[in-house]
Amino acid sequence: xxxxxxxxxxxxxxxxxQTDPFExxxxxxxxxxxxxxLYLTDAHIERVTELGGFESLLDRDSIEFQDGFRVQDWxxxxxxxxxxxxxxxxxxxxxDNLWRxxxxxxAIQVESxxxxxxxxxxLKQTQSPYGEVLSLVADKKDTLEALVSGAFVxxxxxxxxxx
Amino acid sequence: xxxxxxxxxxxxxxxxxxxxxxxxxRRGAALDRIGEELGHLNRAQENLMAQIxxxxxxxxxxxxxxxxxxxxxxxxxHEVLYEALAVQREGLGTRIEQIREQRALREQQVLQTLRDGxxxxxxxxxxxxxxxxxxxxxxxxxxxxxxxxxHHQEVSEVLANHVKNxxxxxxxxxxxxxxxxxxxxxxxxxxxxxxxIIVLPICGEVADDWRSRTEDMQSALAYRVIQGVLxxxxxxxxxxxxxxxxxxxxxxxxxxxxxxxGSLDDLKVALTQQIDLTLHDAVELRASAIFGKVCEVDVxxxxxxxxxxxxxxxxxxxxxxxxxxx
Numbered sequence: 001x002x003x004x005x006x007x008x009x010x011x012x013x014x015x016x017x018q019t020d021p022f023e024x025x026x027x028x029x030x031x032x033x034x035x036x037x038l039y040l041t042d043a044h045i046e047r048v049t050e051l052g053g054f055e056s057l058l059d060r061d062s063i064e065f066q067d068g069f070r071v072q073d074w075x076x077x078x079x080x081x082x083x084x085x086x087x088x089x090x091x092x093x094x095x096d097n098l099w100r101x102x103x104x105x106x107a108i109q110v111e112s113x114x115x116x117x118x119x120x121x122x123l124k125q126t127q128s129p130y131g132e133v134l135s136l137v138a139d140k141k142d143t144l145e146a147l148v149s150g151a152f153v154x155x156x157x158x159x160x161x162x163x
Numbered sequence: 164x165x166x167x168x169x170x171x172x173x174x175x176x177x178x179x180x181x182x183x184x185x186x187x188x189r190r191g192a193a194l195d196r197i198g199e200e201l202g203h204l205n206r207a208q209e210n211l212m213a214q215i216x217x218x219x220x221x222x223x224x225x226x227x228x229x230x231x232x233x234x235x236x237x238x239x240x241h242e243v244l245y246e247a248l249a250v251q252r253e254g255l256g257t258r259i260e261q262i263r264e265q266r267a268l269r270e271q272q273v274l275q276t277l278r279d280g281x282x283x284x285x286x287x288x289x290x291x292x293x294x295x296x297x298x299x300x301x302x303x304x305x306x307x308x309x310x311x312x313x314h315h316q317e318v319s320e321v322l323a324n325h326v327k328n329x330x331x332x333x334x335x336x337x338x339x340x341x342x343x344x345x346x347x348x349x350x351x352x353x354x355x356x357x358x359x360i361i362v363l364p365i366c367g368e369v370a371d372d373w374r375s376r377t378e379d380m381q382s383a384l385a386y387r388v389i390q391g392v393l394x395x396x397x398x399x400x401x402x403x404x405x406x407x408x409x410x411x412x413x414x415x416x417x418x419x420x421x422x423x424x425g426s427l428d429d430l431k432v433a434l435t436q437q438i439d440l441t442l443h444d445a446v447e448l449r450a451s452a453i454f455g456k457v458c459e460v461d462v463x464x465x466x467x468x469x470x471x472x473x474x475x476x477x478x479x480x481x482x483x484x485x486x487x488x489x
Binding site: 001002005006007008010012014015020021022025026029030032036037038039041061118127 | 212274289290293296298319322323327330331332333370373374376378382383386390394396397404406408419446447
């Protein structure tokens, strides 16, 4: 009952941010905010969140799924949010922000679909010192908007859209 | 006046023939002696050639054993290295138990101070919320819920400040010095690029099961070693990928690819000094009398060829991690 009052460990923060403690450690050291003890204050957590670019781009409750989670609905909504926030080319976001706060199986589905969109050349995935990041390909803005409006379906994902 | 014996032509020829026969006999005898000598020498030569062949063959055999002996020595070094790490891990396990007891005691004491001191009322409120209100929070009207949550937040903050200040201080353990080896190896991949491999005397579960484990001095050692590596990366602006962490022979292993300028020897010295310094400065390790020190070994001793090369190790670690996450 009293554990919530205890200081936060790297593992506690990693669980909260859906990453692993070694990633948190990397952010603390490279961001030069490593505490002397291995416990993190609220200020450390805030800084790590900012440095790592951890955020939820989409709230799961913002989509009303009729018969359970549908990956294509989530991905389309996600891309519309990314277009709205102009996350093109070098303006990227952490890859795991695209499936943050989803159930494990749902997250795996989204990750796999995102990978297909990268293969289709609609999304771009790169490595940053703070992890893997994703952005929309600016040259494909029209195609991406068509995908959001439903006027276009990537060939490799047609089977998924039909389901 | 002397007179020569009378020689007839026949006698003279007979005498010449006798002398000729004697010369032929001497020649035949000389040839026989030389032939015999040559026979001895030929046999001696054959013997020498046979000895040369035997010795050459033996020499090649011994030369061939050289690489085998190196492999045997590496294999033996590999085995004793992990045996030593196992002993150190056991020692650390005992130390962790001591720390856990002290830590539990401190947790009890801090809660007792909350009950007895100026925080008593707030602790009662906190516990009431946890026991009675929180389970039924969803049933409360939204506006009331918001007020209740706001108040609980305030109470929690006051209590947490006190608890965190006390519990984040390192646990002091009165015990003998515990020396641990941080075993590192460098595998030059290409020019100015190497794989750094580190094996620690702690369980591989620290890398894979961190969600279900309570952080302890095993986690602390792993974090501090990686901190040291990253501090050098930051200070020297080295290019890197990783770290990738996992389990090898049940021990915690970390691999990181490092790009560097200058010599590899310079990098080795700098990295060793930085990790040693970071471990020395780690408050929780010092308070528990745990002292880590870098020990560099040949990569073939840490990971013999038949086990895996560094690239394969990274793949192995990644596969294990993906398996653990799946």
